Structures are given as structure tokens and as C-alpha cells.
Amino acid sequence: MARDGGDLGGRPRRESRAGRGRLGTYQDKRDFTRTPEPAGATPPGPDGGPRRFVVQRHRARRVHYDLRFEIDGVLVSWAVPNGPTLDPAVKRLAVHVEDHPIEYLDFEGVIPRGQYGGGDVIVWDIGTWEPHGTDDPGAAVAAGDFHADVHGSKLRGRLVLVRRGGSRGDRRESDQWLLLHKADDDAVSGWNPEDYPESVLSGRTNEQVRADPDREWRSDLPPAQASVALRPPHIPGPTDAELTALDGLGAGGRWEAFGRELRLTNLDKELFPGRDGEPPVTKRELISYTARIAPVVLPYLAGRPLNMHRFPGGAAKPGFWHKQLPDHAPQWIPRWRNPDAKPGETTTYLVADEAAALVWAANFGALEWHAWTARASDPASPTYALIDIDPGEATSWDDVLVLARLHRTALEHLGVRAAAKVTGRRGIQVWIPVAAGLTFRDTRTWTEQLSKAIGAIVPELVSWKWDVRDRGGLARLDYTQNVHHKTLVAPYSPRAAAGAPVSAPIAWDELDDPSLRPDGFTIRTMLDRVAERGDEFRTVLGEGQQLPPLH
């Protein structure tokens, strides 16, 4: 399909007639529920209501603005390096690029790196327009002289696009157009688009969207499916009826939940030994917890390959890593095929984009969920820097707390937002949301500098020896987890240990709570805690940060 990118984010087009017939099949797929137009809008055009236009601010190899008009069922498009303006004294270069499908009209999010136009996109302006001086704007574009009266949030008044001469002076050859604003009532001298950097849909800047995108545009999919949600919004939990049905299943059977049919097995199996005199935790309890925590945990898993730590024999027996999505997995399971997999490496990963997929993994024996630090769309770019306070044999819980509090103090002083969680075993981890553009080398180096400075304060607690046998039982501040193929356990994941403890996010001031324990929250208590306190980890989903220099 048509995509733009390149230096101006645009592949210059050669066809002289805009759109006629080229994207005709897309005309049937217009989804007006996704546009900001009032409900009930009729098909746009001369007979059916307003035509729409959009300006997307697109950071690809260079920042530019994509100006797109709905004409003949497609978005006829120009890439404008310096952006449109209301200033009538200014003429802008506009490069005519390929038509885009209507589905792109309200796209805001990221285009995966390495794909054409890779970068981030905001809907900088959107609205309606009418052609001026013709009732056949497609013909006006073909003739190289196009006038439009636009009604946007930022742009208004009459825009004029005029094709310039080509290399031989032939205007039909050229992709280079001039964009200007007529000196009408809407003109504003000195008006600069860069003074208005926010999306008219979300209020966010390109930087903010890049750091925490809602959607990505997948040019390998049909236009109607190309805008892919990276985080399911408002994820519903299981219904009471679904939970009752789970309780009513015998040892196994078909469970209808989340709109999927799941085949559950061995539901009465004791997966986790009991703890503190409590009964063992069954697989049914694990499935129930997984279904009910899914709305909270999915934002941390969605869009990311998932390494499953499987314990088919239960937590009392050894587990193993299972990364390859098995062939018997249902077709609806979201997955990611790693294009860079070498022979013998995992080719297809589960991606827990929906609750039912995580339930499927739990039924498959995945007691622990370890999602990648980067998204599948950009595996070389971590979205978090990870601090792993990994206790040694001689490290007491008080020692772990000392190290965690020192990290808290350091991050506070640096002005870096981060969230902490107990691991569900003996340690504490701190996750820091980082800005786009950082590499694993960047996050690893920064974390190493920070942790080494902290370790120097309490050298009696920390070892930097690689081999655990050389550490003398001391703790390790494991900055080496910041590598593309390594994962830490996801927040809210169960751990394979007695009592089914959970890696539980905590508030920073809980480090001073004498009752805090690293494995104190279990799948039997976690849901009440979330109901009471909300998601203590959500700062990790917020805007990514540049990591400040530490020297």
C-alpha cells in the first residue's frame, strides 16, 4: 500500500491523476466511527457530505508535515518539510507523495523502525474542506493547480497548491509543488506551525506519542487492519458468569471467556505447594487469577514477545523456558515472528495482546510471565531501564531494603521517575521508563554507573563478581539485564514458589513499611491489593525519559 518515508517522509508519486481507481477497494472500508466527525456522517464528497483533510506531523528521517485531502476515495498527499502556515507571505515546498488509504486519516502512533516512513506520527490537524473553483478536485490536482477551503482546528481559510516545473520545465514531470495560504480573512502573518506542536486528537506531542504510543501502523497488513493497538484500551475482566463457569468446570473442559473458547486441563492439579498452613494452590486458582489480573497486567505485556517460564509439573518441580509458540496453539493467539531469528532460535513468540492469550499461557503451564524490555515492533529499543537488586545467600531482607532505598534517593535527586516492585522471591527491581532512541547499551551503561555509585556507598553489601561463587554471598546490582534477549519477570506475574507469590509493584514509601516482604503478596491477595491501591506500577507506562548524565 501507499506509504511515505524517505527524506521528506514521502515517496514522490508519478501518476498524474490522483487516486482514481487505485484504492477503490478501500472505499468500502471507510470507518466513520474512527473519525472525529459526528456520528451518522454520510460518505464524503460532492453529494454526500463534507470531505475530510488531515495534517500529520511525522518524524521520520526528517520532521515534516503530511497534508492529505480526501479525494475520490483516497487521501491525496503532500509532504511539507516546513509545514503549512496561515502566513500569506510564505510559500512552502510541498512534495506530492503517494495516495494513502482513508484508514490512515486519523492514524496517530508509531511506524516501526526499518519500515518505510518509520518514526512517529501525530494528527496535528484534522477537519473538513471544499474544493474551490472546481467540483472535480481530482482533475485539479492532475492539472497541477488545486485550491481548497479548509476548516480545521489550526488551519482555516484557503490553501493553494501549485505544481512547479520539472527538470525540463515540464510541469507534468514534477513532484515539487508550492503550498501557500491566500491573503483572506483567516490569514495570520508570522504564523508558525511549530508553535502549535500538539495533536488535536490527544493533546500530545510527537515526543510523547513516541514514548508511549497507543497504536502502530503495519504496512504489511490490509489498510483496514493496519492500525494496530499496542495497548488494549479499557480491557474488560472476566464476567461473573465466566468466573462461575470456571468454578463449575470439572477437571477440565471448554471455558468461554473474553469471547474466546479456551480448552482448560487439569484444573484441580496442585500447582503451588501451600504456605503458612494454607492449602496448596490449584491450577484453577491460577487460571482465575490470570483472568482477573489480565486487565491490569496486559499493558505491560501487549506488543512484546513473551518468554514463558513453564512448570508443567508444578512449582515444586524444575521449570524451563519455553519461548516458541507451539504449533498446537489456537490460531487466534496473537504472535510475533522474529524476522531476525537464526537457525535454532525461537521463530514465533506469543504476544499477550488479549486476556485470553495470557489465560492460554497459564493453562499451558506458564507460571511466570517474562515480557521483553523492547516491543516487537522495535526489538533493539528498550522502553525501560532495569535495576535488579539481586540478593546473595548472605544478603538479608534489610540489606535489600538498604540498597532499594539508596536507589530511591538517587533517582529522586536525579529527577528520574521510576517504579519499584518486589520480585515475589527475595529481591526488588526498579523499572525506569526511557525515551525512544536509547539503545540497550545506553540503558546498560547508565544503570551500571548508577548502581556502581550506590554500591560504593555500601561495599560491604555488594559484589561485582560475575560468577555467583565468587560473590561471597553478597548482593549483585545486575545492570547486565539491560540486554535485548534478557527479561525480568513482569509485574503481577506469579512466581513458581510455595504459596504462589506475585511480583508485586509497591509504592516507594512501602520501602519504609516494616511489614513489607519480598514474597508477601500472592495470587490469593493481589487482587484485593490492586482493588485497594490501584496499579502502583503505572508510572512505568508514562512518558519515557532521557537518562541524565551521572558524571
Ligand code: MN
Ligand atoms: Mn510522512
